[in-house]
Amino acid sequence: xxxxxxxxxxxGDKTAVDSVTFDIPSGQMTGFVGxxxxxxxxxxxxxxxxxxxxxxxxxxxxxxxxxxxxxSFGYMPEERGLYPKQPILDQLVYLGQLHRMSSTDARKGxxxxxxxFGLGGxxxxxxxxxxxxxxxxxxxxxxxxxxxxxxxLDEPFSGLDPVAVDSMVELLRERTSAGVPVLxxxxxxxxxxxLCDNMVVLQQGKVIASGTGDxxxxxxxxxxxxxxxxxxxxVRDEPGVRVLDVAGPTAILQFDDDDxxxxxxxxxxxxxxxxxxxxxxxxxxxxxREVTAA
Amino acid sequence: xxxxxxxxxxxxxxxxxxxxxxxxxxxxxxxxxxxLVLIVGVVVFNAYMSSKAEEYTVAVTGADAVSVVETAHxxxxxxxxxxxxxxxxxxxxxxxxxxxxxxxxxxxxxxxxDGWTLTGNEELANGLQQGIAEALRAEVLEINAANAGxxxxxxxxxxxxxxxxxNGDAENQFVAQFTGFVFGFLFYMAAIVFGMAIATSVxxxxxxxxxxxxxxxxxxxxxxxxxxxxxxxxxxxxxxxxAGAALLALTFxxxxxxxxxIIPASGWFLVFFLVGFLILASLWAMIGSMASRTEDLNNSxxxxxxxxxxxxxxxxxxxxxLLVAASFVPVISTVAMPVRMLSGEIPLWETFLSLALxxxxxxxxxxxxxxxxxxxxMQGGGALTLRKAMKLEQ
Numbered sequence: 013x014x015x016x017x018x019x020x021x022x023x024g025d026k027t028a029v030d031s032v033t034f035d036i037p038s039g040q041m042t043g044f045v046g047x048x049x050x051x052x053x054x055x056x057x058x059x060x061x062x063x064x065x066x067x068x069x070x071x072x073x074x075x076x077x078x079x080x081x082x083x084s085f086g087y088m089p090e091e092r093g094l095y096p097k098q099p100i101l102d103q104l105v106y107l108g109q110l111h112r113m114s115s116t117d118a119r120k121g122x123x124x125x126x127x128x129f130g131l132g133g134x135x136x137x138x139x140x141x142x143x144x145x146x147x148x149x150x151x152x153x154x155x156x157x158x159x160x161x162x163x164x165l166d167e168p169f170s171g172l173d174p175v176a177v178d179s180m181v182e183l184l185r186e187r188t189s190a191g192v193p194v195l196x197x198x199x200x201x202x203x204x205x206x207l208c209d210n211m212v213v214l215q216q217g218k219v220i221a222s223g224t225g226d227x228x229x230x231x232x233x234x235x236x237x238x239x240x241x242x243x244x245x246x247v248r249d250e251p252g253v254r255v256l257d258v259a260g261p262t263a264i265l266q267f268d269d270d271d272x273x274x275x276x277x278x279x280x281x282x283x284x285x286x287x288x289x290x291x292x293x294x295x296x297x298x299x300x301r302e303v304t305a306a
Numbered sequence: 307x308x309x310x311x312x313x314x315x316x317x318x319x320x321x322x323x324x325x326x327x328x329x330x331x332x333x334x335x336x337x338x339x340x341x342l343v344l345i346v347g348v349v350v351f352n353a354y355m356s357s358k359a360e361e362y363t364v365a366v367t368g369a370d371a372v373s374v375v376e377t378a379h380x381x382x383x384x385x386x387x388x389x390x391x392x393x394x395x396x397x398x399x400x401x402x403x404x405x406x407x408x409x410x411x412x413x414x415x416x417x418x419x420d421g422w423t424l425t426g427n428e429e430l431a432n433g434l435q436q437g438i439a440e441a442l443r444a445e446v447l448e449i450n451a452a453n454a455g456x457x458x459x460x461x462x463x464x465x466x467x468x469x470x471x472x473n474g475d476a477e478n479q480f481v482a483q484f485t486g487f488v489f490g491f492l493f494y495m496a497a498i499v500f501g502m503a504i505a506t507s508v509x510x511x512x513x514x515x516x517x518x519x520x521x522x523x524x525x526x527x528x529x530x531x532x533x534x535x536x537x538x539x540x541x542x543x544x545x546x547x548x549a550g551a552a553l554l555a556l557t558f559x560x561x562x563x564x565x566x567x568i569i570p571a572s573g574w575f576l577v578f579f580l581v582g583f584l585i586l587a588s589l590w591a592m593i594g595s596m597a598s599r600t601e602d603l604n605n606s607x608x609x610x611x612x613x614x615x616x617x618x619x620x621x622x623x624x625x626x627x628l629l630v631a632a633s634f635v636p637v638i639s640t641v642a643m644p645v646r647m648l649s650g651e652i653p654l655w656e657t658f659l660s661l662a663l664x665x666x667x668x669x670x671x672x673x674x675x676x677x678x679x680x681x682x683x684m685q686g687g688g689a690l691t692l693r694k695a696m697k698l699e700q
Binding site: 057060061062063079082083085087089091092093094095096098106107109110111154155 | 520
């Protein structure tokens with residue numbers, strides 16, 4: 013498990029990352045979301061040691077993270093970076109070797125990865141001759157090649173078509189089932205919702221929400237939908253109930269406490285025929301919108 | 307995972323890549339090949355020109371002139387010489403001149419009451435003029451000596467002299483100057499070509515942000531060492547290639563006499579070249595890391611280019627105390643010290659002192675360059691000045 017503790021980075025007077033604390037559990041995918049400029053990239057660069065920290069610490073399995081441990085991480089920087097004028101296989105092999113692979117292993121691994129991304133026939137092509145989407149695939153291959161112990165990916169899905177997203181997801185799932193902690197940032201909330209076991213929401217350099225989907229849902233404001241015939245208009249006068257919306261037989265309600273909910277249900281049963289009374293399960297994107305709007 | 311052991315240290319992997327990328331670069335290979343062909347060509351051309359047979363036909367009108375031309379021919383053929391003279395007798399002065407005008411003779415050698423005249427059509431070749439002049443002087447000297455009751459040998463006795471220099475020996479002076487020029491020029495070329503290669507390779511990684519990935523894989527210092535080592539190896543290989551080609555061509559064309567003088571000095575030059583290049587390599591890496599676009603390199607490389615040019619000119623033109631001083635200044639000593647060693651005996655401790663100073667400078671600059679490089683190469687945005695780069699946090 014990778015733990016980020018009170019991580020802070022100042023640029024002059026500006027605090028880009030302000031005492032950020034969260035966990036990236038092993039074998040799980042953690043989504044890192046937040047508006048542009050929220051501090052996601054700065055945090056990831058500090059985790060990778062590319063940017064020094066103003067204060068705070070990062071722990072890997074309980075011990076402070078050092079350069080030696082980082083060298084086995086897989087990293088995909090926000091600004092993509094590879095050699096434009098080099099054949100793609102050659103540069104992957106080079107990066108693999110720098111990550112302590114033998115050149116034979118690196119060549120074998122890189123060829124396999126490129127084949128999985130449908131680039132098996134283009135291994136000798138220069139990076140710049142590939143489309144942007146394909147360059148992105150090579151970049152992903154570069155971060156996965158050395159079978160990293162931790163994956164830190166800054167916007168790995170941007171610019172990928174749905175097929176590439178699927179093969180990327182498949183690769184990431186393989187890594188997480190091998191116990192690797194994965195942190196990735198994204199603006200595509202539906203993807204985060206679909207993939208992530210955890211989510212960390214950053215706003216103006218601060219963590220405003222974090223946890224598993226269920227944690228976040230439990231913390232999210234508890235809402236219920238009531239459908240009762242012939243009409244739900246009477247709910248407006250009930251104590252301890254806030255009515256968010258009423259339309260004919262259906263009302264969206266929020267309760268001050270459990271008592272209020274039980275009271276309302278009892279009243280409802282006397283008022284008509286209750287067809288539905290259930291909690292509303294918000295999607296992560298709804299939670300995200302809610303916490304960032306607050 | 308295949309991370310059991312690293313077969314080679316990180317800097318060596320970087321070095322190998324630098325060399326391999328260059329070795330596969332077509333324009334680099336072509337320019338190296340063209341230079342090689344040029345070097346061999348110049349040597350072969352010189353040898354051909356100096357051994358080429360020269361034949362001159364001289365129109366004459368009398369026996370005296372025939373005798374002069376014959377003497378010129380004998381002298382031209384002596385000591386393995388390849389210059390031949392042939393006399394063509396003409397009936398009159400005008401006929402002789404006509405032969406020259408029509409191109410049947412290269413010149414007419416005519417005698418009148420006021421002395422001898424050598425007449426050419428549009429030009430008189432140097433070899434022709436010299437050969438005839440010497441022969442004429444020898445002939446006339448012999449006649450005059452006989453008239454005076456003596457011999458030319460007696461007349462010239464005691465007039466010969468040897469040359470000597472208080473510092474250095476005369477014979478080496480020319481070789482020293484020529485070799486110094488070659489050394490200086492090779493250093494100048496390599497320092498710029500491979501220096502620029504270091505700067506652009508550093509900048510390429512900075513511009514494309516590959517450096518962020520590299521920095522997470524290996525200590526950034528190793529990356530710098532690898533680049534410096536790689537390009538130094540490339541520069542040395544190219545230098546050895548050029549020098550080897552030149553020496554080989556010299557040997558095959560039989561001009562090998564001077565080779566035995568040049569080889570020991572070349573050995574020292576290689577040592578000084580290596581250290582001098584290491585110093586510049588750190589500077590070039592700094593320049594590359596502070597730039598943000600290729601255009602920036604043109605501006606920021608000015609100071610280093612100045613140092614390189616000073617090194618070249620000091621080696622070529624400095625004399626006396628100035629040359630002695632130059633031979634102890636790192637980088638400039640790369641050319642100046644071997645030139646001093648070529649042109650005369652100098653104590654070995656001076657050579658080693660100069661080398662030690664250069665090594666110390668190389669080490670200091672590598673450490674300083676490392677600091678700047680580590681800070682500047684991660685920095686986005688515009689080009690940095692040295693002052694700004696020093697202030698950067700990592």
